[in-house]
Amino acid sequence: MMNTGSENPVTQATASLESLQLGVDRDMIRLAGSEDVRTIAVELARQAQRILLLYTHDMEARIYDRQPFIEAVTGLVRRYPGACFDVLVQDADRVVKEGHRLVELARRLGSSIQIRRCAEQYRRYRGTFLLADNAGYLYRPVSSRFEGLASFNNAAEVERLGKYFREVWEHSNTEMELRRLFI
Secondary structure, X not given: OOOOXXXXXXXXXXXXXXXXXXXXXXXXXXXXXXXXXXXXXXXXXXXXXXXXXXXXXXXXXXXXXXXXXXXXXXXXXXXXXXXXXXEEEOOOHHHHHHOOHHHHHHHHOOOOEEEEEOOHHHOOOOOEEEEEOOOEEEEEXXXXXXXXXXXXXXXXXXXXXXXXXXXXXXOOEOOHHHHHHHO
């Protein structure tokens, strides 16, 4: 799914990952573990000003149920009127069973944060991605592995992944079990 063209991904130290600027830095970043993924996810959410889109298998608690990410999402929707965070989850069972801070946040900030379960025909997709505004992305081709690519300024890739996200979103509904958690 990833179209890297002739660009060579670079691996960067975690400290330098935190200095990247959304919409500015074009480097393709090779993600080499859960710490890289967590750092990039937090930075994309922290720097977004309009929209975050998350396509995930089970809302990956190891990445997205952590205080820094929750604070970044909360900051986005509180600082910027009209900003939103939309989540597509393939398997909501674990989220319902174990709980998740994003579900609680969606309950409190429901007009800005929406969570839907992917329609059945889209549940075979193996990848996961997070898109920030029209600029940055984090992409992992296999959701169970913490290897992938990211960029803070690649509008073409964000548009391509965003098009797929919108297609799935249009065919998906709020999961009844998640709805009950929102009450």
